[in-house]
């Protein structure tokens with residue numbers, strides 16, 4: 386049958402694709418439909434038609450899957466975040482584990498991969514330590530502070546509550562909205578240069594309950610802005626919270642955007658201390674403190690990052706090691722946890738700020754047997770003489786390249802622990818590693834982002 390866009394088909398959803406769409410079959414053709422889950426019978430309208438698959442928009446849930454639950458958030462479906470909220474958390478975990486198995490079999494051609502039960506997040510809501518709320522206008526051109534609507538460049542969803550960070554975080558957003566409206570502060574409009582409010586960044590340490598607030602504006606400010614900001618500081622410190630949280634740091638960041646020149650951000654600390662302190666405690670009792678500056682990278686789900694790193698250490702310390710490499714080390718967290726157990730760690734990271742933070746973290750925790758190098762992993766490795774017996778890798782979503790894998794192989798380590806946020810590239814790289822004799826021994830998925838399609842894995846290779 387000739388298919389056309391807009392045509393409505395009825396079929397059952399049988400699986401969940403990586404990316405969060407439900408997968409159904411219509412007369413042998415694979416159809417992807419967002420906002421559906423296995424067990425749903427749907428009517429869906431075709432939006433994209435390719436040779437071997439189609440995409441369609443959900444028109445009607447003819448028969449919803451029995452397992453469906455009511456999403457906790459009133460903005461579900463509009464906001465675009467937490468896409469899987471209509472599935473019970475246990476079901477999400479089951480489907481994510483299956484996606485890891487499928488990726489290894491389909492992409493890596495590694496059959497019956499040793500995938501362990503996924504480690505779910507104890508808190509499936511209020512798990513994020515960092516949120517970025519944008520100022521703008523809603524679709525009725527009313528003042529809004531919240532999230533960008535999916536697929537819309539300018540429209541902002543005015544969020545009165547969000548279940549990702551904490552109740553206190555929502556109270557701060559609501560306070561900020563009221564205060565701005567009272568002072569007649571306006572969101573920055575990209576096209577007309579009107580207004581100046583850009584974003585509200587909130588960070589919240591989960592182990593120490595410290596809160597950092599950062600108001601981001603453009604350059605064109607009202608005359609009394611700094612005086613009003615002092616009033617804001619005074620009042621926001623009085624926002625009630627029943628969660629024992631404490632605002633320890635308030636910043637104002639001005640974005641300087643002069644045509645042609647690179648964008649600059651000028652930060653001014655208005656209240657409290659410059660960095661937020663977070664603690665991480667691993668299953669074996671190892672604990673480290675981290676100072677987090679406003680723009681620094683830090684794992685977003687602190688408590689699950691502890692689970693992820695505990696697992697990384699578990700695999701990495703199955704045998705004893707003298708020299709360990711931490712490739713793509715970011716702010717050094719993984720390497721710093723290894724340092725206590727081995728003679729020497731060497732971290733490599735492209736981002737200079739992250740390396741600075743990594744060195745600070747080492748100093749703060751009195752760890753002296755770790756060195757960090759700034760640069761591209763592939764290039765830096767060319768000048769490294771040390772020989773590790775274990776290599777830990779935590780690359781971005783794109784994973785490794787064949788060239789990098791060849792270089793890694795040249796170092797002669799017999800063990801690799803690969804931390805990955807993308808099962809597809811992990812599976813591809815596992816197949817490449819296999820060509821050099823590295824066999825997958827164990828795969829531990831960890832759910833860092835409940836209600837989203839993201840999956841993190843720790844994979845242990847040996848030869």
Ligand SMILES: C[S@@+](CC[C@H](N)C(=O)[O-])C[C@H]1O[C@@H](n2cnc3c(N)ncnc32)[C@H](O)[C@@H]1O
Pocket residue numbers: 683684713714715716717718719733734735736739760761762763779780781
């Ligand atoms: C997934 S993060 C890992 C962060 C760190 N392991 C952690 O847990 O905090 C990936 C890191 O790789 C860095 N990166 C990306 N491409 C790189 C490259 N070619 N060479 C070195 N580092 C790179 C990024 O800046 C980022 O910090």
